[in-house]
Amino acid sequence: MTTPPKEPDSGGELLELCDRLLDGELSADGRARLETLVLGDPGQRKLYVEYMQLHATLRQQSARLSDVPLEAVLKEFPQSAPVFRRSLPRLWRVAAAFVLGAGISGGMWFAQQQAVVATLVEAHGTRWDSSSQPTEAGSKLRPGRLRLAEGLARIVFRNGVELTLEGPAELDLVNRGLCRLHSGALVAHVPEQARGFTVETASARLIDHGTDFGIRADAAGLASVQVINGEVELRHTLGGEPMRLATRQAAAVDTRQLTRIDGGGEEMGRLRQTSGDSIGREFTHEITTATGAGAAAYVSSPGTKIHFSENLLLVKNAKASVFLRKALLRFDLNPVAGKTIESARLTFNFDPTGFGFASLSVDSTFAVYGVTDETQDSWNPKELKWETMPAFSDDAGQVNTETAVKLGTFQILRGVQKGAYFIEGSGLADYLNRDGNHQATVVVVCESQQPQPNGIVYGFAGNNHPSLPPPTLRLRTTP
Amino acid sequence: MNTPEPSPEEFVFLLARHERLLGAYVMTMVPNPADADDILQEAKVVMWRNFAQFQAGTNFGAWSRKIAFHQVLAFRKRKHRDRLDFSDEFLNSVAEELESSSAHLEKRERALHDCVAKLPKDQRDILFMRYHEALSLEEMESRLKRTTAALYRLLSRVRHVLHGCVTQTLQSSDYDYSA
Numbered sequence: 209m210t211t212p213p214k215e216p217d218s219g220g221e222l223l224e225l226c227d228r229l230l231d232g233e234l235s236a237d238g239r240a241r242l243e244t245l246v247l248g249d250p251g252q253r254k255l256y257v258e259y260m261q262l263h264a265t266l267r268q269q270s271a272r273l274s275d276v277p278l279e280a281v282l283k284e285f286p287q288s289a290p291v292f293r294r295s296l297p298r299l300w301r302v303a304a305a306f307v308l309g310a311g312i313s314g315g316m317w318f319a320q321q322q323a324v325v326a327t328l329v330e331a332h333g334t335r336w337d338s339s340s341q342p343t344e345a346g347s348k349l350r351p352g353r354l355r356l357a358e359g360l361a362r363i364v365f366r367n368g369v370e371l372t373l374e375g376p377a378e379l380d381l382v383n384r385g386l387c388r389l390h391s392g393a394l395v396a397h398v399p400e401q402a403r404g405f406t407v408e409t410a411s412a413r414l415i416d417h418g419t420d421f422g423i424r425a426d427a428a429g430l431a432s433v434q435v436i437n438g439e440v441e442l443r444h445t446l447g448g449e450p451m452r453l454a455t456r457q458a459a460a461v462d463t464r465q466l467t468r469i470d471g472g473g474e475e476m477g478r479l480r481q482t483s484g485d486s487i488g489r490e491f492t493h494e495i496t497t498a499t500g501a502g503a504a505a506y507v508s509s510p511g512t513k514i515h516f517s518e519n520l521l522l523v524k525n526a527k528a529s530v531f532l533r534k535a536l537l538r539f540d541l542n543p544v545a546g547k548t549i550e551s552a553r554l555t556f557n558f559d560p561t562g563f564g565f566a567s568l569s570v571d572s573t574f575a576v577y578g579v580t581d582e583t584q585d586s587w588n589p590k591e592l593k594w595e596t597m598p599a600f601s602d603d604a605g606q607v608n609t610e611t612a613v614k615l616g617t618f619q620i621l622r623g624v625q626k627g628a629y630f631i632e633g634s635g636l637a638d639y640l641n642r643d644g645n646h647q648a649t650v651v652v653v654c655e656s657q658q659p660q661p662n663g664i665v666y667g668f669a670g671n672n673h674p675s676l677p678p679p680t681l682r683l684r685t686t687p
Numbered sequence: 688m689n690t691p692e693p694s695p696e697e698f699v700f701l702l703a704r705h706e707r708l709l710g711a712y713v714m715t716m717v718p719n720p721a722d723a724d725d726i727l728q729e730a731k732v733v734m735w736r737n738f739a740q741f742q743a744g745t746n747f748g749a750w751s752r753k754i755a756f757h758q759v760l761a762f763r764k765r766k767h768r769d770r771l772d773f774s775d776e777f778l779n780s781v782a783e784e785l786e787s788s789s790a791h792l793e794k795r796e797r798a799l800h801d802c803v804a805k806l807p808k809d810q811r812d813i814l815f816m817r818y819h820e821a822l823s824l825e826e827m828e829s830r831l832k833r834t835t836a837a838l839y840r841l842l843s844r845v846r847h848v849l850h851g852c853v854t855q856t857l858q859s860s861d862y863d864y865s866a
Contacts, residue, residue: 223850227843229718231824243777253784257715261785261792262850264711265799266818267720568732659729 219255221245226259324348325381326365334359334375341381354379356392367402371395393424395436412461415441421453430479431461432469442466493544493683497671500540501647504670504678505589507597508533509604515563519674520667522561523574525604525654528661531563532604535652535668536597537679538585542646547685549640553632554615556652556668557676560625563665564658571622572656572666576631578639579649581611587649598649605655612651615639625664640683650679698738701747702731708792712752715781716759716773726762730755748789756782795853802852810845817842 225242228234234242245252326349328342336343337355349363356375363371365384373379377392388408398405398416405416409425412433419438425431433442435453442451442459444466451466453459458469460479497504506521509532516522521535554576577599579585584598594600599612616631640648654666669676709730713723734741734754741750756778763772773781785792803811816822816830824835824842831838 223847224843227839227846231839231842233839239773243774247777247780250784253780254788257781257784257788258792258795258853259846259850260715260718261708261711261795262799262846262853264714264723265707265796266803266814266846266849267714268707268710660732 219252222252222255223259226256226263230263324350324366325384326363326369326371328361329364330360330362332360334361349381351381351383354381365402365405367405368399369402369405370397389423389425389431391426393422395422396420398438409461411445411463412466413443413445415443417441424479425461426479429461429463432458432479433461434458492685493681495539495541495543495681495683496678497537497539498678500542501538502540502671502678503538503587503589504536505587505592506533506535506670507592507594509594515665517561517667519670519672520559520561521652521670521679522563522665522667523652523654524564524658524663524665525572525656526564526658526661526663531661531665533665534597534604534607535670536587536589536592537650537652538587539648539650539681540646541640541643541648544640544683544685545646549637549683549685551632551684552637552640553630553682554636554650555628555630555680555682557628557673557679558620558626558666558668559673559676561665561667564663565660566623566625566664568660568662569622569658569664570656571619572654572658572664573617573619574629574666575605575617575653575655576615576636577607577609577612577651577653578615578636579607579612579651580639580642582643582645582647584611585645585647585649597651599651605653605657607651607653613639615650617655620666625666629668637683640681697743698735702734702751705748705751706731707796708748708789709751709755711792712782712785713755713759715785716756716778717762722762722766726755726758729762730758733758749786752782752786752789794857798853798856799849801856802849805852806845806848810841810848813838813841814845 222242222245225234225238228238229242246256328345328347328349331343331345334343335357337357341347341349341352341354354361354373356373356377358375360375361373363373367384372395374393377394378390379392379394380388380390382388385404386406386408390410396407396416397420398418400418403416403418407414407423409423409431410427411429412431414421414423414433417439419440420436421438421440422434422436423431433440433453435455435457437455439452439454442453442461444461446464451459451468460467460469496502504521506523509530511530515531522533523535524531524533526532579598581598587598599607601608615636616633618629618631620629658664669678671678710723710727713726717723717726730751734751737754741747759778803814816827822830824838827838828835
């Protein structure tokens with residue numbers, strides 16, 4: 209016969225303080241009291257550690273809160289870790305170790321608990337980006353994201369809905385009656401019994417009334433819909449009258465409204481902004497750093513003796529003093545001299561540099577600054593140095609804001625090294641309109657400091673890249 | 688160089704076995720979940736970089752906790768001080784406690800799963816929302832149509848029940864520790 213545990217009486221106050229701590233309501237006094245209790249008595253100390261461990265375990269292994277028999281789970285655990293084969297590249301295996309925690313706690317058993325929504329029946333020439341779903345033909349698909357880089361994938365829902373996804377595309381399967389098309393195109397066949405099947409895009413919701421239809425969408429909120437046979441209902445997320453589309457009718461969606469497209473039933477159009485008062489998608493001028501007196505270069509912090517690139521403009525910010533880099537661009541604005549710029553977008557084409565480790569890096573925010581001191585516009589890319597660059601600041605993530613103004617930022621997620629990124633908006637257009645000498649100098653820095661000196665070095669195409677275009681300004685001027 | 692290359696397989700294997708307790712370890716000192724996750728991530732990076740110095744056959748758990756402890760300190764140094772930060776004395780004391788009871792805590796962790804399985808479904812659902820879906824009490828309020836105060840009490844009660852259940856399970860002699 210053991211005596212009953214004493215905790216309920218002696219630990220009541222401590223547990224209450226812990227509960228407040230865990231649910232975010234602990235006051236400074238409460239924190240002090242908690243410390244006093246824990247420091248003052250070994251029993252309370254033990255209780256604190258046990259209770260916090262309970263909380264941490266629930267959090268880390270929340271996926272196990274389902275009904276799976278625990279014996280099975282525990283047996284699977286230790287063996288499930290080193291599944292990496294010898295043939296895998298070494299860095300890959302190490303990188304896997306860092307995400308393993310997330311993999312284990314992030315839904316291993318929850319996934320088993322969730323119902324199968326659809327089956328991936330066919331895959332034509334498909335290449336998948338990292339996806340929360342299996343991507344082999346015949347795989348059962350559960351709620352989650354599909355990222356198709358290229359090719360065609362045919363998905364059959366359990367209620368008979370058939371989707372063909374066209375890469376590149378991102379699609380969330382939510383349940384058998386709903387999916388979210390973040391970007392890309394799909395063609396759907398919805399049988400009678402599955403009426404009401406819904407596809408959501410960033411700015412609209414398509415509700416099916418028994419049809420074949422096609423839809424294309426992008427993350428910026430544009431979409432176009434075409435009914436091949438039957439009828440669908442289209443609703444804008446901003447509200448307003450729903451639109452009904454019948455066989456061979458089509459509509460365009462932008463961030464503001466739905467627009468019927470006459471004659472659009474024959475061929476699916478490109479995505480475009482149809483309401484005039486928003487950011488223009490059709491640009492009338494294109495200026496690159498290779499145009500006219502344009503220039504593109506990067507600078508490295510003093511002491512950097514190796515790791516240079518001919519084709520890429522390098523950018524890096526890390527907890528270090530060497531190997532820091534910033535990029536510098538000059539645009540020749542003569543082609544738009546005397547015109548008012550209504551809207552502008554500046555695009556960068558990133559490509560892997562081969563320097564640093566992505567696995568030792570964090571999500572990175574890049575800031576783009578426009579140099580306002582025009583006396584600094586005449587820099588020579590061959591002679592440019594860290595300390596002599598325009599709007600110099602010794603901080604790799606900063607510029608001198610007395611001589612430069614921030615035009616915008618964009619983010620690149622950890623592990624991504626490739627792709628086109630851009631800034632746009634009135635900040636950029638205003639800056640270009642204020643220009644007085646037909647030259648604009650722009651600085652690109654990485655605001656996020658990598659915690660490791662060996663963090664990733666980012667690079668985007670400069671003027672000498674063999675295949676990618678240089679940094680490009682796309683402008684629309686008033687006619 | 689004659690030192691053998693550290694083996695990623697071995698690292699991954701050891702880490703997988705020890706990282707759950709490591710997570711709890713960090714959380715006892717830094718309860719903010721986002722901060723604790725960052726620290727844990729950084730600690731794993733440091734562990735891998737120094738894995739060559741780890742002596743095979745010695746206690747990986749203790750080694751990893753030592754590194755995590757340093758990462759906690761480094762994090763505190765770097766971060767803005769907060770009125771809710773624990774004192775250094777508290778940190779040291781808690782770290783010591785956790786180190787000396789790590790075997791006991793591993794047993795508790797195993798017993799916890801059985802205890803969760805015994806909960807009524809609605810209580811498991813509450814845990815699921817709070818821990819797996821990481822919903823705030825406010826978000827749960829609108830979903831469950833119960834007040835945050837009631838949810839707070841319920842969550843506390845469920846955790847208390849689980850703590851008591853684990854303690855009792857370990858006290859009963861027929862519990863198989865090796866499960």
